[in-house]
Amino acid sequence: MDLRVLVLTGDLDLASLVQGQAENLGCSCNVESSYEGASGEPDWADVAIVDLAGEGFDDLHRMRVETPRVRILAVAADAATGDQARQAGAEFVLLEPLVLAELLAALRALQPVTDPPAIDPRTGEAFGPAEESDVPWWATR
16 A cells, blocks of 8 residues: 555553554555654655644644645544544544554545546446456456
């Protein structure tokens, strides 16, 4: 997976957990304790994982304003905080305690689409890439 992930959290345990899982997926991952510490990195990242504890909402708001192309996954303590994060621009919200399967699924969902849709030159209609199959090519004839 070719995804650049920036983790903004002051929680060292959360940072090491998220960084380890992101790197196991093949992502490049940097960890900073706040947006201030990541002054040169937000433009580098494709995805920012923002822990909403402490000054997390300030970090989320600054990311939305200063780097709007970066997709945000927020980590919230409760559902009400998660709803506020969605309203502030987070695409995904994970509730604590983190479930690794949900974290991995969210990272996969945030991966940029690499195969643009194809266009049928006769009709001008867009259609997605061909479905991959585990069936060998010779078994499809």
